[in-house]
């Protein structure tokens with residue numbers, strides 16, 4: 199786990215939230231306000247894949263919008279590539295995919311990517327080359343001249359990924375990049391994120407689905423009700439409880455003379471806190487062979503829900 | 516902005532880049548608008564109305580040329596302004612409502628540049644509409660034997676200036692308000708602006724006393740004087756519109772629009788896109 203000390207020891211922080219707070223006031227209701235983000239701090243380091251995980255309504259999108267200069271923090275600050283938000287210099291090196299992205303109805307995919315390239319001040323040849331290559335990369339090559347009005351949710355998501363990469367960004371920020379995609383699409387996005395890391399980019403992405411971060415993230419931050427409940431490697435944050443241990447043994451071992459051994463498999467499910475070792479010794483002592491010992495743990499999803507329900511505690515602080 | 520020395524090359528490059536971004540937004544806005552079939556519907560409705568008015572005009576006994584001219588120019592102006600308000604108030608709202616702005620603002624573009632680009636895009640769209648409507652107007656006028664003179668073109672040019680001013684008004688309100696309220700305010704400004712000179716004259720006659728008068732004066736001076744852009748009378752009389760008048764009117768329109776755009780950008784700059 200990377201602590202604050204390690205950060206200060208010289209690792210590059212590419213994205214930093216410093217005590218971000220966002221309170222939404224509901225119009226026409228004096229008292230009622232929503233505290234969407236409540237003093238959130240985190241550091242994302244150069245070259246890592248950082249998962250921003252939390253249930254729906256936890257404040258992920260609000261935090262990301264503050265980092266991207268779309269909304270202003272009630273208090274606190276955000277830094278992108280070392281520059282306070284919003285900074286033109288930093289924006290040049292950032293790619294951003296909004297949540298449930300939507301783009302201009304009457305433009306084609308190619309035209310939209312060209313527009314994005316213009317905003318980055320890229321020359322025409324590079325704009326064209328990158329647009330074509332990126333549409334290919336996200337699997338939209340055949341839809342390049344299609345009006346965006348006709349795009350499905352999944353296609354918009356893919357185009358959103360493409361437009362986030364037009365400027366060859368150092369930092370890629372993705373808000374729920376897998377949403378709206380089928381299982382194959384999700385896998386493709388996971389692979390894309392890994393590729394981005396291998397190309398030397400830093401990836402920060404949010405999701406409410408744990409299995410999305412399980413396989414690919416170097417570190418995750420867990421956000422619940424506008425607060426970070428923990429930062430670090432996923433396993434270190436959510437230690438899944440051992441529920442049961444399933445032991446399969448082949449009983450009946452050596453047969454008596456003239457008679458072949460009558461073997462059968464015994465399946466025994468032990469509770470999580472049982473003394474598995476002595477059970478195994480006991481079976482071995484009577485001549486059984488152990489076929490398999492399978493621990494059944496809580497799924498990460500279960501743990502997540504458990505954390506979300508409880509106060510959670512300061513897992514990594 | 517370029518770092519450090521503030522050299523002329525750096526400044527030129529920064530300005531060029533800023534303009535590239537503004538222009539990208541403008542072209543995109545224009546492209547979106549002219550591909551939107553709804554706008555064609557409104558334009559053809561306007562043409563129909565012009566035609567209808569002209570036909571009505573021919574039914575009157577006297578001075579049909581004069582009436583047709585009046586109705587025709589008024590229709591081009593009216594539909595231009597309505598369209599300016601309609602597109603203007605929805606422009607920013609739609610970008611936020613549909614979330615299209617979420618992908619734009621995080622790119623290296625300043626919010627004011629986005630605003631100016633949107634404005635120019637609408638102006639381009641309305642220019643296309645004004646040209647289209649004018650072509651039909653000129654056809655009708657020619658049909659009824661009204662001569663096409665320099666004044667005819669000057670009148671259309673001035674109408675276009677009024678449209679630019681009203682676009683800026685609509686965009687200004689929409690930078691901090693809802694489309695409905697913005698539309699309401701803009702329409703109010705349009706009506707007040709169209710009668711402004713007369714209104715001031717009336718007020719100065721009736722209420723020559725104290726703070727009420729002063730207050731109204733200040734209020735009136737903030738309202739754009741749209742009567743400046745209406746020279747249909749001269750067209751009817753066959754009068755000349757002096758070149759200097761056009762220059763002055765242009766200066767007035769551009770200044771007014773620029774100030775509103777600056778104020779609108781200021782409001783837009785602190786806005787949360789939620």
Ligand SMILES: Nc1ncnc2c1ncn2[C@@H]1O[C@H](COP(=O)(O)OP(=O)(O)O)[C@@H](O)[C@H]1O
Nearest residue numbers: 222232234253254255256257258259260261789
């Ligand atoms: N514009 C808004 N006005 C009021 N409340 C909001 C607004 N946007 C978000 N919220 C509230 O803030 C909380 C966090 O929302 P969000 O950041 O979208 O969560 P997440 O992205 O993690 O699902 C939610 O309770 C949501 O209802």
Ligand SMILES: [Mg+2]
Nearest residue numbers: 258259297374
């Ligand atoms: Mg969200």
